[in-house]
Amino acid sequence: MEQELKRKTTVIGHRNPDTDSICSAICYANLKHAVTGDEYVPARAGHVNSETQYVLEFFGVEEPKLVEDVRTQVKDIEIRKTKGVADNISLKKAWNIMQENNVVTIPAVREDGTLEGLITVGDITKTYMNIYDSSILSKANTQYSNILETLEADILVGDANAYFNKGKVLIAAANPDLMEFYIEPHDLVILGNRYESQLCAIEMGADCIIVCEGAGVSMTIKKIAQDRGCTVIATTYDTYTAARLINQSMPISYFMTREHLITFDSEDYIDEIRDVMASKRHRDFPILDKEGRYLGMISRRNLLGARGKQVILVDHNEKSQAVSGIENAEILEIIDHHRLGTVQTMAPVFFRNQPLGCTATIIFQMYQEAGIELERKIAGLLCSAIVSDTLLFRSPTCTPVDEMAARALAKIAGLDIEKYAMDMFSAGSNLRDRTDEEIFYQDFKRFTVGKAMIGVGQITSLNGKELKALRGRMVQFMENAGERNGLDMVFFMLTNILTESTDLICHGQGAIQLAARAFHQDIEEAAVRTEPVISLPGVVSRKKQLIPELMLAEQE
Secondary structure (H helix, E strand, C coil): CECCCCCCEEEECCCCCCHHHHHHHHHHHHHHHHHHCCCEEEEECCCCCHHHHHHHHHCCCCCCEECCECCCEHHHCCCECCCCECCCCEHHHHHHHHHHHCCCEEEEECCCCEEEEEEEHHHHHHHCCCCCCCCHHHHCCEEHHHHHHHCCCEEEECCCCCEECCCCEEECCCCHHHHHHHCCCCCEEEECCCHHHHHHHHHCCCCEEEECCCCCCCHHHHHHHHHHCCEEEECCCCHHHHHHHHHHHCEHHHCCECCCCCCEECCCEHHHHHHHHHCCCCCEEEEECCCCEEEEEEEHHHHHCCCCCEEEEECCCCHHHCCECHHHCEEEEEEECCCCCCCCCCCCCEEEECCCCCHHHHHHHHHHHHCCCCCHHHHHHHHHHHHHHCCCCCCCCCCHHHHHHHHHHHHHHCCCHHHHHHHHHHHHCCCCCCCHHHHHCCCEEEEEECCEEEEEEEEEECCHHHHHHHHHHHHHHHHHHHHHCCCCEEEEEEEECCCCEEEEEEECCCHHHHHHHHCCCCHHHHHCCCCCEEEEECCCCHHHHHHHHHHHHHHC
């Protein structure tokens, strides 16, 4: 049986997520679930910054799960849920399970769910090649209950849970005089209804006799067998059939593969396991969870119909800002307020892009359009995102629609929006205990400007002294950041919310000249400064004020 896989959709923002990216993912996943009833999971593509942590804690909302790659994993595809078996079942039972389920491999699983080994059709067929080894039944430590099941037999004397673990198997076709020469202690003897043969086998020390063709066994034989510790089994099969079938009662543990098993983890990416599967002759491979517990089997056929993860992108539409593996995902929707980027989709998608200051404003509109009532925490998250992205309506990206939405949401959430905004910004601008790397990548995005790939980070603060102290640290850190990220130029915005101004740190060949040209400053004077920093009064928005000007300057 194939596993019934109910697909879920991941709602995710850009790498190095800000408050809008995180809150929009949570709120849009909530809206989609409310409208459709399907499973939508909010996710984040990077670390949650302090401002966003403050927001989530304030409204008692958990961080979305971290998703760093959306390539298709084993857990995303349908796998064969072949049930695990105990390692003491008979070969016959294993064969029947294979036939019933149309499989060629069965996993042996321990009581705790961990994988013990695999038995295949090939393993079972090999057992028929051991026809000259009459001791194989005892070598395999075969339980009498397996023999009873295989021969559809009854036990007349003895314990079904005991084991046949010594001696050989033979058929008593000769008369008792000759039998004395080839029956040895501990043997298992298959015979007919002749009293003398039954008695001879018991007296010669056989551990078990199997009486065939439904023949009766006398009370005397039973009594002698009991006294001698000999198991007596009766079957309706004839001696030939019983002899042919008895090897099928051996446990699979004797024949199954236990070592060097090729297994995959449910978290493995399918493009990484394809090559391994192609290089091996096995048809089926076990899937295990992180604790090593068996989940199911996978074959090459399962990979043929593998579909990408279902993903909704919020607050971005550029591949350079998207989570890794986005080219392999099935993008269902994009909700954004930025310029059009480079994300390509395999099929038409629902794409909503509006010239507003915040993605959360769009999502608030969608709640209203769907007639879904906003609960306090959802209203609070959306309000926080708008306040953050518009710097409490100070940013030039802010529109009257954004401010109206934020104030309406604040009312639902019971917030004094001005006081809450200052608390939120203070939490986000507390940079004392944070590393240079954490500060630099808190809100960092990549862009293509002409033929150059640039990166722009931004930190906002209410504390001018804190920002000034940060300048030297960031200049030093940025020397390696560009090379590590494969960028031609790197810019970092130190934005003071209160004065509505930015100090722009520039790094990379031609970076400070480009910035000076973009903002009509003296290019020669900028190039010889001791610190590669340009002051930009009135500039607070990366999206609306910085990037467009850099692009225009590059094109000139």
